[in-house]
Amino acid sequence: MKEITESGGLLCANCATPMHGEFCHECGQSIHSVLKPVHGMLEDTLDIVLHVDGRAMHTIPPLLTKPGFLTLEYFSGRRVRYVAPFRLMFVLCLLAFFLGHIALDQATNKISHAEATHGPSAPINAFADAGTTLEVKKKLDQQVAQLRLTREAVGSSTGLDLAEAALRKQAAQRTAELDGSAPAKASSSESDDGLVQLDEGDKKGWLFKPTHVDIAWLPGFMNARLEKGLQHMKLNLLAMKAKGEARDDAMERLKAGTFAVLPQTMFVLMPIFALLLKIMYIFRRRLYMEHLIVALHSHAFLFLNLIVGIVLSMLAAWLVPHAGNWLGSVFRLLEWALAIWALVYLLLMQKRVYRQGWFLTSVKYFVVGWCYLWMLFFALLFAVILGMAH
Structure with a gap:
């Protein structure tokens, strides 16, 4: 694209104001025409991408390591070299939930694989063919030995304690x-296809009432x-009482719906x-927009x-199973350091701003944090309820 060296005598095509540069000082329209060859459009696209990447390189490191730095820079008017607060929060929010969904799927698949390998859940009629108490x-x-092997493979006791209690x-x-x-009766309330068989007493619950x-x-x-969502919620709750594909499908719907609304x-x-x-610092005479910028950078x-x-x-x-437990300790230490740094960071940011x-x-x-934790709890609970109705 050619550089503009002289714009004297030119008029803005939009408002007919005399031009004194590449952009009109009245309406902001550029002097460059949008009708250009394809290679010109590719040049503009590349320039935009590189410019955004450059701003990201100036934004991400101080965001992670310098509490309050970006907020104070924004208040001081130095904003061009940094990503805008809302855009920054929006992109990081979507990326965080996207990676969180992947990590949750990875953990769920790991547990499911271990259960399929070692059989942690109580089988149907597990002891029906036993002829003696010794057997x-x-x-x-x-x-129980299989359950212990599963605990070692998964590294968690999620659901395994309940399986052992059932056994x-x-x-x-x-x-x-x-x-x-005691009279003989079925040792499981599940049918051969893994679906829960409910007796007449169970069928009197709210799940079976007309919606x-x-x-x-x-x-x-x-x-x-609302009626349709409540019907979906009942079906998902019933499916979660089952085993096999029905329960897995219900859990997938719950996760997908929850992450969709988070x-x-x-x-x-x-x-x-x-x-x-704003309420906590009402005597500081700051505008609500300033507090909103602090909130955006904090999140x-x-x-x-x-x-x-x-x-x-x-x-x-990925690495710990191949390297050994010492590497797992290193990762756990780093994760704890991140959690502690988050608390310290927000305190330092509030102090500096x-x-x-x-x-x-x-x-x-502590007052703001306590109130916000309760709001976050109810927001997450609301998201799970919406996910259940998915």
Whole structure:
């Protein structure tokens, strides 16, 4: 693209104002024509990409390591070389939830693979073919040993304690049947296809009641939407009581629905967090927009911190099985360091931006943090409920 060296005598094509540079000082339109060869468009695209990358290189490192630096730069008017606060938070938010979804799928697949290999869940009629109490005890010891192997392979006891409790209950019931102290009955409430078989007492619960929503002050389409979501929630809850593909599909719907609404939930919390800062620092005579910039940069840092933590966790899952437990200790230390740095970072940021003493800053930091944790808890609970209705 050719450089503009002289614009005297030229008029803006949009508002006919005399031009004194490449852009009109009245309407902001560029002097360059949008009708250009394809190679010119490629040059412009490359320039935009490199410019954004350059701003990202100036933004990401201080965002992670310098509390309050970007906010103070923004307040001072030095904004061109940095990514805008909302765009920065938005991109990091989407990336954090995207990686979080992948990491959750990875952990779920690991547990499912270990269960498929070692059989951690209580099998149907696990002790039905046992003819003596000694045989029941032998089978129980074998099943518990498999559970222990699964714990070592997965590195977590998620769901395995419940499976062991179910096995011991089945063993005790079969032992009582062999001793003649209890009537024989099925040791599992599940059918051969893995679906939960509910008795008549269970079918009297709210899951089996007719679903009808009719709120007078809501429009019809909203009532229909709520009714459909409630029906989906009931079906998902019933599917989660099953085993096999039905339960896996329900969990996938729950995860997909929850992660789909989490970004919107965080965007709702953003102005509320800024309002908390406004209330805490009402005598500092700062505009609400200034508190909103602080909130945007704070959340951008938290999402960046979360991204680094997720990447470390995924690297640990990939490298530790090949390198040994010492590397796992290193990754755990780094993850703890990130969590502690997040708390320290936000305190230092609040101190540097609002310039108050340590005592007042600490008190306001804990008050805002306590209130925001409760709001975050209810927001996450709301997201899970919406995910259940997916």
